[in-house]
Amino acid sequence: MVKNILGLHLPTDPRWVDLAGISLQEILTDHAYCEQKAATSCISLIQRYASKEKLVNELSPIVTEEWGHFRMVLAELQKRGWQLGKQRKDEYVNKLLEFQRKGGDLEDRFLDQLLTMALIEARSCERFKRLSEGLNDEYLSNFYRRFMESEAGHYHLFIELAETYVDKEKVRLRWKKWLTYEAGVIQELELRGDRIH
Numbered sequence: 001m002v003k004n005i006l007g008l009h010l011p012t013d014p015r016w017v018d019l020a021g022i023s024l025q026e027i028l029t030d031h032a033y034c035e036q037k038a039a040t041s042c043i044s045l046i047q048r049y050a051s052k053e054k055l056v057n058e059l060s061p062i063v064t065e066e067w068g069h070f071r072m073v074l075a076e077l078q079k080r081g082w083q084l085g086k087q088r089k090d091e092y093v094n095k096l097l098e099f100q101r102k103g104g105d106l107e108d109r110f111l112d113q114l115l116t117m118a119l120i121e122a123r124s125c126e127r128f129k130r131l132s133e134g135l136n137d138e139y140l141s142n143f144y145r146r147f148m149e150s151e152a153g154h155y156h157l158f159i160e161l162a163e164t165y166v167d168k169e170k171v172r173l174r175w176k177k178w179l180t181y182e183a184g185v186i187q188e189l190e191l192r193g194d195r196i197h
Contacts (some may be wrong), residue, residue: 009183017134019193026194029085032073039066092197095185111166115178118158125151
């Protein structure tokens with residue numbers, strides 16, 4: 001079960017995939033922007049922490065991969081005769097950003113940035129699993145299975161990077177707080193089928 005693999009405290013409401021199935025154009029558009037933002041977020045981390053060699057080396061190929069994913073989703077939209085719609089406000093990510101520590105210790109801020117990325121990847125992976133198992137469109141089911149496998153690897157990478165630069169016990173304790181907070185965010189947000197998160 002994804003909950004056990006990823007450690008997420010609250011699984012996605014099963015009704016979400018049914019709503020997504022009737023909003024495929026919106027889901028694909030939102031997914032495309034999620035991939036685009038993942039690439040730019042990795043670029044920002046590389047720029048901000050250029051002295052951290054492992055981080056730079058590990059995230060550089062992720063930028064390429066995420067941008068490739070954006071292009072794949074864009075191609076899928078176009079194949080179906082749909083255009084890339086407008087980017088929407090991502091309430092889920094904005095709520096996560098509210099939990100990040102802003103002032104004080106640089107290491108704490110760095111840790112929270114990595115854990116935010118890990119959590120977004122974990123939740124994306126869980127949602128992609130739902131789509132791969134619940135959509136009536138066989139092609140899209142397989143399409144999302146590939147994304148699910150990729151996102152699971154990304155989630156592990158951000159945790160691993162956190163443990164490379166920050167005390168592992170500190171990472172573990174803060175990750176537990178993040179998981180609790182994220183479950184509250186999922187519970188609080190309106191269930192919408194036109195969003196990945």
